[in-house]
Amino acid sequence: MDQPPVSSVTPPAAVPAKLRAMGTRQLLLLGMLVVVACVLPFVLGNYRVFQLTLALAYAIALLGLNMLTGFNGQISLGHGAFYAIGAYTAAILMDKAGFPYWATIPVSGVVCLVAGFLFGLPALRLEGLYLALATFALGVAMPQILKHKSLEHWTGGAMGVVIVKPDAPEGIPLSQDQWLYFFTLAWALLLFWVAWNLLRGRVGRALVAIRDQPIAAQAMGVNTAIYKSLTFGVSAFYTGVAGALGAIAVQFVAPDSFTIFLSLTLLIGVVIGGLASISGAIYGALFIQFVPNIADQISKAAPWAIYGVFLILFMYVMPSGVAGMVKMLRHRLSRSK
Template sequence: MEAATPVDLPPVAPAQASGGVRGWSRGWLLGAILVVAAACVLPFVVSNYRVFQLTMVLIYAIALLGLNILTGYNGQVSLGHGAFYAIGAYVTAILMDKFGVPYWMCIPAAGAVCLLAGFLFGLPALRLEGVYLALATFALGVALPQLLKYKHLEEWTGGVQGIILMKPEPPIASILGLKLNADRWLFLFTLAITVVMFVIAWNLLRGRVGRALIAIRDHPIAAATMGVDTAMYKSLAFGVSAMFTGVAGALGAVVVAFVAPDSFTIFLSITLVVGMVVGGLASITGAFWGALFIQFVPNLADQVSKAAPWALYGAAMIVFMYVMPTGISGALRLAWLRLQRRTGRGSPAA
């Protein structure tokens, strides 16, 4: 698999590369603030069903960002990240259902468990690369749903029937005069978690760790020669990637208020890969575009044709890959650069 290059990070001077949020240009920071502000308004102007769909977009965006850290930025191909999504969801469901832990406390707990699980899985995976690593992660994605059905674990996992949760109510009845219900509150809660996770990813990928991950992806031998601990960083990439996906799974459990093994089949893992590629490899903002694709395109395909919705979905993927081989974010970045050349302004300042 050919390594992708970051397509949406604004250029910065070397001295600013580790500056994190402080390294953002005013334009990028203002744009991000405006997008978040607009998102805060959305749940009050659309139906509850649309609010649920938009909440799932945010959840998928976190999961895709986690997968992109591993595959896009570090070059390790995973076809089993749905397993970490399931672990995060089940950790949250068990804590809420069996121990009465508040939902907001379950999110970091699920992230911590998945961080450890991903790191430990990454250790033996160090011996594998390319299609062999992809096959190992594929096996993980296939095996975990079956393990969740294991009869000796039914007391905790609920077996085939899964676990039904209570959707949390908002802590306040209204905000700025606008009435809150459970769906609107969960959207705002998920949005806040999404902002936190994306800021963490931005700082991580713009700093020393991010540069090490990219160096290992592009030139592993040279990176090792320069003193980069490739084994440690590869395992760390697995752990951090799993943590992001686990947080997404935890949020998914809270929002859907139900978990079951059949919700986390290998199809979920493949869907995440599709979202990552369509959104753009090695792209932070690409996670949002990919999340929009995997959330809305299947629904649109089903509305257009009840007979063959997946044929339309597959055709849409082929068209996207043919028209935008670097993903949606890559195509937008290229269009922006071409526009800047035509106007003679150059690329946007960092």
């Protein structure tokens, strides 16, 4: 009598205990980080809570840009434009249409999703530095577009739009800054979870294949055109949501707040945090939010020179970004045990 065929699927019991332990430790670490994040607003002052809220918004934007640049290999020097579109969408909806602040977040994301997808279609003909130059032009042009007379009724021209900071829902004993922090944290956790599921599965493998071996990926049946366009759109969606959250936190939007320097700052955050790393978005956001303030405290006369020194040090000590350094240290610790 023939024996039944041996299943090619490894049963859960065969999974090495060490790997299961590593997964458990990662979950515990993640849970501890979430607990710490929830405690911080109650032990810090309102200004620090406001800074952390902006850092969370930047982390969402950096995650979106990292999908495009780190995972898909498309260099963008103009993502500040999508941040501006998201911020202005939220501001206009709140100021002109009377939308509740929470309803403007998904709308801002969808508007940027459409804008990013449409921009990504012609950008399919461009690669490398040529794509970077096209996105750079978008970032340079955006402040002037927002100041144009035909849009002045909506955008407020050079004067911008003032937003009223929302209060916490009735019955929740939180200040405005604390509530906005938790509101932004909830969006960050949701979007990071979505990105983790996308990038750790088939979609993520396709994006990396297009980045590393585009011809081989196309030969294997990956539709590179649609993947590139959708990645641009999803990346813009994340950046637009971040722009809306940042605008609500700051309570003000103006064209001069979204210059090309913002786009460059977002790219710096991606590189410092770590390319093709989900956790790198958090490290990069903390860098671009707090390091300029530290540089200003060190030297009032030349803060940007100090900032440049920090950049050089980070790149010299951590060429693969903060996330790469953390991963290397964890690997060494696990091998030493």
